[in-house]
Amino acid sequence: MPEHHPGPTTVTLSAPGIRVDLVGTGAALARVELTDGHGDGPVDVVLGHGDLSAYREVRDFQGATIGRVANRIDGGRFHLGDRAVEVPLDPDEPHALHGGPEGFDRREWTLVEASEDHATWSLTSPDGDQGFPGEVEVEVRYAVAPGRLTVEHRATTSASTPVSLTNHSYWNLDGEGRGDVLDHTLQVDADTYLPVRPDQIPTGEVRDVAGSPFDLRRPVVLGEVLAVDDEQLTIGQGFDHHLVVPGEGLRRHAVLVGGSGRRLEVWSDRSGVQVYAGAHFDGRVTGPQGVAYRPRAGIALETQAYPDAVNQPGFPSVVLEPGQTYASTTQWRFS
Template sequence: MPTPPPGPTSVTLTAPGLRVDLLSTGAAIARVELTDGHGDGPVDVVLGHADLADYGRVRDFQGATIGRVANRIDAGRFRLGDRPVEVPPDPDEPHALHGGPEGFDQREWALVEATDDRATWSLTSPDGDQGFPGEVEVEVRYAVTPGRLTVEHRATTAAPTPVSLTNHSYWNLDGEGAGDILDHTLQVDADTYLPVRPDQIPTGEVRDVSGSPFDLRRPVVLGEALAVDDEQLEIGQGYDHHLVVPGGGLRRHAVLVGGSGRRMEVWSDRPGLQVYAGAHFDGTVTGPRGVAYGPRAGIALETQAFPDAVNQPHFPSVVLEPGQTYASTTEWRFG
């Protein structure tokens, strides 16, 4: 495998009306610039850091590849067959989050190839990495075409181990630094969602969205939906929940529309979508335009497997076996 570079490397992909900047730290999306007639000029619709070095210093997952296991693992503990596995907890909570404190988002990835419209990054995760067994080889492949950005995740393993990868970009379709996303509308093609305990671990129930703020089958204004008095919204400080998208294969998961009218569809072959409405932004992170991000500065729409699936046997398994290839595709379609 290619040797990772000593410091951040950036790559720019272009297609008519679309520019995407990628970064070796976390194999991250650092910029998605659209020229689409909805503004006076090109608009960057993904949140980022003003200083590229902050992608490795500030762990807020912006634009990053998440692994080995996206989302939370209860107490960082699970069993793999007869073997107990323990992943270090997140510094701010009692559970493992997004692959452990030194997850894939913190790594320098190696650039395998890059052209004007596509790039591939690779990473070797050694046996015992963050407590996970088995050496895992990972690739992240980005490509652009007019109005579309695609990411493909690939992984193989030398021993049975859980693998659940995602991208953790925050979106503001009016432009990063343009304010909050409360005037955006969101639609998610999900009939059920996973309610969580007060510590944000799924209860195990797969609950019908009907009659709840999680019924996003028709577009809702985020500010109105987040203002609803609901126990689950209180736990997550708004949306921080997994919505289950029925069906299989590449299918539409969500539609986000900004106050500007700019539209993005999220398509994926993953089981569902973690919707996180950016409650944690508190003005301490400054974006590329020099604007500090306040609450709801962006929304994350993370295509992924069920959270804590390693501890909940009735959830679809995320264990990858030797000889298998983990493969997933997500597309962001702009209009």
């Protein structure tokens, strides 16, 4: 008989005006349905998979918890003190990406507890997992309230190891499957950004956004700014860059407004936000409404630490030590 794989655990959270579906694969955010008076009836504003098995089978990170280390690691190599560490490369590029080919986004997480308005998932990442040292215990907690969705990440480790977690949701505020986001406006509260080499690894420079397409301190129309002739936009096929948000603690990182007028504010205590404008969608992924996703079907606003920080002494460290607790909070506020 063929081997049977049970489907992932699913959880639904709700509060007035908002319903959220979570999937145990990747502790992923699969649906964010808003009832807010914009348009007809509830609208799902986050991209997802039409088939739940695709969260395991298709590695495109939709809605997933990313770890151990979000974003790229140059050549999949770094040092922890005197120790050389090598982690698997991404199948499609010469660097490690988002924790490795079998990163946290591919795992079945354990549902710890759930109620009407919150749920917590846990994962044990063993010593040597995807090449990373130390056993890491991770928890992700989602909570909803009227007009608000919060995600909290926590992690501890048995040995020195890099930890940088994020959520990798793609947003389309006019509705999942309703075309591209080129008519959305984006504002990011960042004075600087990290330019990248042609292979998309940060150069190490922290560059002023002034005079560049990365000056998003005032709202810009995505279709207009992505059409600008700029070397960095060419490298990233549009935005695929980390913007540094000054300050500490929970603060606003970004504002996204759809053509419908629906508004999302992203608040976080992370150092910045990786803005990725969804260039890779090519029609092979189908969403819950049965619509194939094309380029710019959604935009990711990934609150996280600096990419490749393990190889960049000028960047804030992402190394977690035994006895420490990694803790981060991101809020999505809708209006």
